[in-house]
Amino acid sequence: MEPRLSRYIWTHTRKSQLWILLIVALSMIPYFMSFDLPKQIVNGPIQGQGFETPGSTQLFMPISLSLPFFGEVNLFSGIELGRQGTLLALSLVFLLLVIINGLFKFYINTYKGRLGERLLRRIRFELVDRVLRFPPHHLKRVKPAEISTMIKDEVEPMGGFTGDAFVQPALLGGQALTALIFILIQSFWLGIIAFVIVAVQAVIIPRMRRRLLVLGRERQLTARELSGRVSEIVDGIGTIRGHDTSNYERADIAARLGRIFKIRYDIYQWKFLVKFLNNFLAQVTPFLFYSIGGYFALQGRLDIGQLVAVIGAYKDLPGPLKELIDWDQARQDVQVKYTQVVEQFSVEPLIDPKVQEVSVAPPAALAGALAAVNLTIADDGGAKVIEHVSFRLRPGETVAITGGTGGGGEALAEALGRLAWPASGRIVVGDEDIHELPEAVIGRRISYASSEVYTFQGSLGDNLLYGLKHAPLTEVVYEGDKATHRRWELLEAKLAGNPSLDLNSDWIDYGAAGATGPKDLFGKIRAVLDVVLLTNDISALAVRSTINSVEHEAFANEIVEMRGALRRRLEAEKLSDLVVFFEPGSYNIEATVGENLLFGTVTDRTRWETALEGHPFFKTVLKRAGLHETFYEMGLEIAENVVELFRDLPPDHPFFQQLTFMTSEEIPAYEALLQKLRGRPLDEVSEEDAIRIIRLCFGYIEPRHRFGLLTEDLMQKIVEARREFSDGLPADLVGVIEHYQPNRYMASASILDNVLFGRIGHKHTDGSDKIRAIVRDLFESLGLYNKVLAFGLDFDVGAGGKRLTAGQRQRLNLARALIRLSDFYIFNEPLRALDQRTQDQITRNIFAFLHDEKRDPAIVWVLSNPALSELFDRVVHFENGRLVHEEAVETPSKGSDYKELAS
């Protein structure tokens, strides 16, 4: 990158800078005219110069030029105006000049602003572009937070400076020079004095400010480090707390803040010292004028008029000068920042832009073998991870790499996946180095997956198809306003040196997934999800999600229809006790007392809570149903049990997660309440206390909590009270509760709850797994499964995929590699987070999948379980960074091989 900011700005904004200089020069004309006008107004019409006799008139705005050879040329002879007319006309001219000046200013400022923003956009893009082309070893060294601070914050002032980079010095320098020349003309010696002082100012002040810049750079570095450390603390909070090192972190942060404080305080001290000196120098000049100029005047070598004129002219000097020095300060400041940033981003060797060029056409299949030739890979410290390895993977061949951690197999796989660059030796496809082939070929024809997974924030489906988004494949046709906007986007992108790739285009390369278009892509998705055993996980995510039942009305109806099918199925398989269905006329033992009473779910928790406390409706219904007292007794029993169970536990004990009746903070309050209420009849208890006790009942589920509180009689009463609740619900509570209706979709419940229309029994451990399997089966047989999966693909995986488990992320990553039709697949222990049984299963699935449909891609797999090597054509064994052993797998002697390797 260009190391000097001013040159960078000049290269990219030359034309605009010249244009704005011209405009600034033009704007000077009305600006100076407006200086002269007040004098004319005051002297002329107001004080009466030229209007000595009543009724006399003056010519307004005669325009004449005196040209050499032509003499006086009269362009406009002017208008005859009286005194008041002249006043009005001159005032109007003044107003006009004000408007013209304002408009100039407006234009110049917007123009400069736009110039700056464009440059900012250019720098930022260029920096991110460089990040995309960084060599892998550099990316290991930098902290992401620091890089993003640089791109986000540190380059920002450069945008602001751009507009002033050339205009400001030209303008201010011109002004200062004019004033100085005027003084020189008036008196040579006084001019020299002024000049010397200005020179001193111009030399000393920037020099003193240089120290400020050094401090500024330190401040920038420390601040950047601070932001890196803070993000490290956030990322590593688990480790910090786990090792009780939070105080070490506190000490570290406090020390850093102390350093930042010191630097900032130093900056203040210097800044104000410089300011003091600057002001002093500016003020000392008039002192010299008065004393020396006065002395000259007394001696008669300078007339008093000249002295006054000089002092008057000097007033105009410090202003522009100060601004000029400020400009210079700003220039050095942004230059320092710029140098800093450029240093950080000037990394060699960057990947050649040509390697990453956009290519829309599908690349031809790689013909030759993928081979490492005398390859050596070194880690950051320079230690050699693998040394002089030659390895050849012929098209269609499958090779297992064994040797475990530290053997060197992973390093070879990383090198083949271009994650590590060779320290010496080459990696070639056919005869060509893979680092010189375009990524459009290598990145699409070679797929790599390891256990180090990056999941982007977004939906699961986006992440799965991420590996297909190589280039904008369709030209989007815009109409009307959107077309105008698109044109503007293209123009601006061009002016700021950004690419004009359209994000709205369809980036998904269907062909690369073996599909013909969006319609049959889902089949491919389903196939790879099945291979990596992710289908069930996704359907589990899907059925736990709620959907907009208005938008997906047809689907919702089908779900409602499934309820009957599910019942019949469970009956047929004699599993009816798996689910306890909601029946309007009977108590559901697996649901809470509250659900049974309302026969519905609460959709608005906060409104429900306030209603429960304050609304008379509940109390009257409970009383009428004869439940008021029973619930009170029951609540007391629950409170006694809970207090006994949890009283001694510290408030942050994990067991509290299983406590649904109250929070840990409420336990002491309930303990006190119990003391107060014990042995007192209900009618002596205050309303408020009674409600606090009664509400505990609502969360009670007998099979789960097992306190033994529900009797047949009580359940009967609760069922009877249901009707009262649904029919008599007052208007202000409508919408708080969504009632269970056998033939309607419940918008507030998940898909699964809607299918079940009941609760899964607690008795079976794998009850929910079983029911999920049955529901899945039903979806499949009714042709709904793919629709459900589509909802699962919409699942938001969260930042870094944190809402998925590590195993799910690794399987997703593997699916992302598998969905692309490639010639070479490199798997670097991609499933480390899974148990051995699942790993084996998926490996076998992948072999079946990749060798299906007349495809025969080459596979190289770093294995953690040697038992699987029977699947491969060849086994390559690494030890201490060297390839020590290589043999073809003979199919008949599988058993003995396994035993040898296992021992």
Added chain:
Amino acid sequence: MLLKDEVEMLRRITLFSGLPPAKLKLLAFTSDRVMYSAGENLFHQGDIGDAAYVILSGKADVLVSTPTGQLKVAEVEQNSIVGEIAILCNTPRTATIQTTTPLEALRIRKDDFLKLLADFPEMAVEIMRVLADRLSQTTSELTEARSRAQRAEA
């Protein structure tokens, strides 16, 4: 079966017999009550251990998979605890537990169990005793098996 009955059952297990009733109740409350029919697996060999099981009623076989197939190494029944090894030392399950009769168990999750051990060291000592017992039993069985094998060779 109610919470208080479960507490009675837990008290009969050597591992927990020394604990105060209130803690036993807490243990029972935080655990899940689960039921299996005959022929089901509580867990598989090789799985990641996430829970221990206290058998309240019924019987199950302890099976280990060998190259020649599943081998029954022991039987467990009422008042015993299984699966605590895998959750203690973070290894995969060392055996498969398969029910032979309908079985009822309390499922104690790993986190809860470890928390209890940390809170009540006497329980940890008891666990050690039980494990040592088992180890000596296994050793003697191994010795016996070896001598039998030697006899067979001779």
